[in-house]
Amino acid sequence: MSFQPIKFYQTGTFTVGNRLLPPEQRSVQASGKRFNSINSGHRACQGCGEALGARYAIDAAMEATDGRLVAANATGCLEVFSTPYPETSWQIPWIHSLFGNAAAVATGIAAALKVKGQAQTRVVAQGGDGGTTDIGFGCLSGMFERNDDVLYICYDNGGYMNTGVQRSSATPPAARTATTPAVGAAPGNVFGQGKFVPAIALAHDIPYVATATVADLRDLEAKVRRAMEIRGARYIHILVPCPLGWGTQSNETIKMARLAKETGIFPVFEAEHGEIKAVLPIRHQLPVEEYLKPQKRYAHLFGKQPQVEVIARLQALADRNIKRYGLLGQG
Amino acid sequence: MLKQMEGSRAVAEAVALCRPEVICAYPISPQTHIVEALGEMVKDGSLAPCEFINVESEFAAMSVAVGASAAGARSYTATASQGLLYMAEAVFNASGLGLPIVMTVANRAIGAPINIWNDHSDALAMRDAGWIQLFAENNQEALDLHIQAFRLGEELSLPVMVCMDGFILTHAFERVDMPTQAQVDAYLPCYEPRQVLDPGEPVSIGAMVGPEAFMEVRYLAHARQMEALKLIPAYAAEFKAVFGRDSGGLCHSYRTEDAETIVVAMGSVLGTIKDVIDEMREAGHKIGVLGITLFRPFPVEGVRAGLLGAKRVVVLEKSMAVGLGGILSTNVRMALSGLHMHGYTVIAGLGGRAITRKSLLGLFLKAEKDELDHVTFLDLDWVMVNKQLEREKAHRRSGPVAENLLRDVGVVAARNY
Numbered sequence: 019m020s021f022q023p024i025k026f027y028q029t030g031t032f033t034v035g036n037r038l039l040p041p042e043q044r045s046v047q048a049s050g051k052r053f054n055s056i057n058s059g060h061r062a063c064q065g066c067g068e069a070l071g072a073r074y075a076i077d078a079a080m081e082a083t084d085g086r087l088v089a090a091n092a093t094g095c096l097e098v099f100s101t102p103y104p105e106t107s108w109q110i111p112w113i114h115s116l117f118g119n120a121a122a123v124a125t126g127i128a129a130a131l132k133v134k135g136q137a138q139t140r141v142v143a144q145g146g147d148g149g150t151t152d153i154g155f156g157c158l159s160g161m162f163e164r165n166d167d168v169l170y171i172c173y174d175n176g177g178y179m180n181t182g183v184q185r186s187s188a189t190p191p192a193a194r195t196a197t198t199p200a201v202g203a204a205p206g207n208v209f210g211q212g213k214f215v216p217a218i219a220l221a222h223d224i225p226y227v228a229t230a231t232v233a234d235l236r237d238l239e240a241k242v243r244r245a246m247e248i249r250g251a252r253y254i255h256i257l258v259p260c261p262l263g264w265g266t267q268s269n270e271t272i273k274m275a276r277l278a279k280e281t282g283i284f285p286v287f288e289a290e291h292g293e294i295k296a297v298l299p300i301r302h303q304l305p306v307e308e309y310l311k312p313q314k315r316y317a318h319l320f321g322k323q324p325q326v327e328v329i330a331r332l333q334a335l336a337d338r339n340i341k342r343y344g345l346l347g348q349g
Numbered sequence: 350m351l352k353q354m355e356g357s358r359a360v361a362e363a364v365a366l367c368r369p370e371v372i373c374a375y376p377i378s379p380q381t382h383i384v385e386a387l388g389e390m391v392k393d394g395s396l397a398p399c400e401f402i403n404v405e406s407e408f409a410a411m412s413v414a415v416g417a418s419a420a421g422a423r424s425y426t427a428t429a430s431q432g433l434l435y436m437a438e439a440v441f442n443a444s445g446l447g448l449p450i451v452m453t454v455a456n457r458a459i460g461a462p463i464n465i466w467n468d469h470s471d472a473l474a475m476r477d478a479g480w481i482q483l484f485a486e487n488n489q490e491a492l493d494l495h496i497q498a499f500r501l502g503e504e505l506s507l508p509v510m511v512c513m514d515g516f517i518l519t520h521a522f523e524r525v526d527m528p529t530q531a532q533v534d535a536y537l538p539c540y541e542p543r544q545v546l547d548p549g550e551p552v553s554i555g556a557m558v559g560p561e562a563f564m565e566v567r568y569l570a571h572a573r574q575m576e577a578l579k580l581i582p583a584y585a586a587e588f589k590a591v592f593g594r595d596s597g598g599l600c601h602s603y604r605t606e607d608a609e610t611i612v613v614a615m616g617s618v619l620g621t622i623k624d625v626i627d628e629m630r631e632a633g634h635k636i637g638v639l640g641i642t643l644f645r646p647f648p649v650e651g652v653r654a655g656l657l658g659a660k661r662v663v664v665l666e667k668s669m670a671v672g673l674g675g676i677l678s679t680n681v682r683m684a685l686s687g688l689h690m691h692g693y694t695v696i697a698g699l700g701g702r703a704i705t706r707k708s709l710l711g712l713f714l715k716a717e718k719d720e721l722d723h724v725t726f727l728d729l730d731w732v733m734v735n736k737q738l739e740r741e742k743a744h745r746r747s748g749p750v751a752e753n754l755l756r757d758v759g760v761v762a763a764r765n766y
Contacts (some may be wrong), residue, residue, distance in 0.1 A: 051475075085548060090416060092528065111552050112546075113553075114556065115412060115439070115548060115555055116439060118408070118438075122409040125402065125409075126422075127416040129371045130371055130424075133400050139548055156408070156409065160405030269667070287412050
């Protein structure tokens with residue numbers, strides 16, 4: 019079927035049908051020739067944000083490299099649900115070594131490809147927030163500072179969901195996890211802790227750093243495509259809601275990701291060599307309650323006596339993001 | 350070509366002759382000179398094509414080697430002591446994945462107390478990690494074992510650890526016969542991996558395996574190790590044909606004909622032991638030594654055959670199984686099961702304590718009369734030990750042991766340890 023330009027009206031959202039776009043802007047997933055790098059039949063939960071994010075990210079990387087891609091995977095949900103013996107969902111060369119070494123394994127693969135004259139084959143490393151911001155952080159920082167030719171993708175669902183929802187250094191304040199239970203004087207995760215690894219990636223002055231969510235999949239694809247145009251260390255941090263860990267409905271994953279972005283809880287930006295080049299602006303700013311309320315991990319904030327002060331502190335964090343990254347387009 | 354050089358330099362040159370493609374380096378004494386030399390060769394272009402990567406930890410060093418090896422590159426690294434323990438998780442992983450990485454371990458003690466000197470605690474802590482473990486007696490053997498290690502590991506798809514005594518070998522200047530590139534090329538074929546990360550033929554490496562197949566995967570790792578027992582003598586024979594000298598193998602007897610007492614040991618201490626045995630043989634003592642080159646897989650049959658005629662066996666080892674006695678001696682005992690002979694464990698040389706000819710002579714004379722304790726600590730300073738024990742009895746808060754002993758010893762550097 020040949021392409022026919024069609025005029026259309028925007029509805030105030032990004033929900034533009036693929037067939038209305040020129041072919042080069044269409045989602046990789048809209049093509050019959052999509053790679054299915056992670057094939058169907060894997061064991062992810064219904065509504066898994068990580069499975070969705072990985073599918074879009076890896077297929078986009080496959081398209082950008084013309085199918086010449088190798089992936090190194092940290093231990094975690096993605097690894098476990100995609101390779102239950104004797105099956106594998108991966109249609110690309112894929113290796114899982116350990117929880118904390120995906121970045122280093124990827125460095126080794128890239129070195130091997132270079133020395134063998136196969137540098138046209140590219141390397142992606144991927145892990146969850148635990149495997150990235152906690153146990154794998156040393157290897158990640160090492161890969162960054164050496165500027166190794168690796169794209170590292172972190173799928174951030176804010177905790178160790180694979181082992182039963184424990185706190186990681188990417189768990190947001192006040193969130194209930196199995197190790198930050200909603201009990202005592204200050205229920206949930208502690209304020210003033212945790213780290214935002216995209217900002218630390220920026221501090222390494224690596225060629226490319228971006229954040230994305232599974233609410234803006236075309237933005238995610240564009241960022242992966244951009245990352246694959248660049249040589250050296252690259253980092254994409256994707257917010258991937260987890261129905262199990264967050265206590266949300268499995269049909270609310272994309273909505274939750276969108277609310278995280280529209281409240282300013284999660285800043286979506288793109289940076290090159292340590293400098294932010296673009297942000298995805300908030301279109302309809304919402305108070306953080308909109309984001310918090312549907313999640314059972316924040317249920318203790320909305321009981322008979324709403325924790326107004328705690329909610330205000332979370333709003334302040336969102337406001338700080340909005341200001342720091344210019345998320346209202348005020349730059 | 351005969352050359353006078355440092356052990357580390359000899360190993361670095363031998364590794365370079367093996368045409369490694371990815372080398373990862375993290376500094377820890379006493380292996381640093383090896384990777385420094387290799388780094389220079391890569392930087393000045395004399396070792397090419399090769400990627401030399403300065404990593405941020407030993408855990409990363411082994412992880413980079415895992416990735417490189419899985420992508421089909423011949424991969425090498427070196428470490429020691431705390432470094433080997435820090436990378437332990439990846440050490441097990443490399444063998445579990447069947448990746449033929451070669452690693453030099455410049456054997457060094459493990460803390461606390463921190464100690465940079467030689468013993469075998471590091472490598473032996475990794476004895477069940479699934480790596481082939483070779484122990485060099487001298488620098489020539491260290492050099493030769495590396496060349497054999499690449500051949501062996503790549504044939505079996507297993508990683509190989511070449512162990513050489515820290516400082517005693519790594520920093521000693523000795524005469525070595527450095528092979529030519531043509532010799533090494535003739536002996537060591539190109540690396541043909543059994544599994545490789547290739548977009549043309551995608552595979553998943555390192556998938557999760559549950560109870561339904563885990564035992565089988567582990568059995569196959571064992572079976573592959575056992576194959577090394579056959580391959581190593583064959584490769585040593587082939588090595589002799591190409592390079593003209595004996596090197597490697599499983600274990601080696603020295604003057605054990607008609608010996609009533611046979612000493613068992615590994616590594617550089619064999620040289621000192623052989624000198625003492627020569628001296629004792631001249632005085633009419635029926636004593637010999639069995640040197641173990643291959644520790645994993647353990648050459649059970651070779652060791653049994655080597656010790657069969659003896660009345661007693663003295664295992665002298667630079668390691669200790671705290672709460673049991675010896676590590677090497679436990680393995681030797683396995684080889685001797687069903688045989689009735691006196692067996693002695695001698696823990697010696699921990700943390701670089703010198704093992705002198707005088708001490709060994711006294712030890713062996715005592716052994717011949719069966720006057721040894723079953724577990725003996727060679728040259729242990731009982732005065733120092735007892736003083737600390739009394740201190741602990743007298744005061745609940747007796748303080749850190751190491752500091753107390755150092756205070757008792759006085760100026761350490763002035764003492765001849």
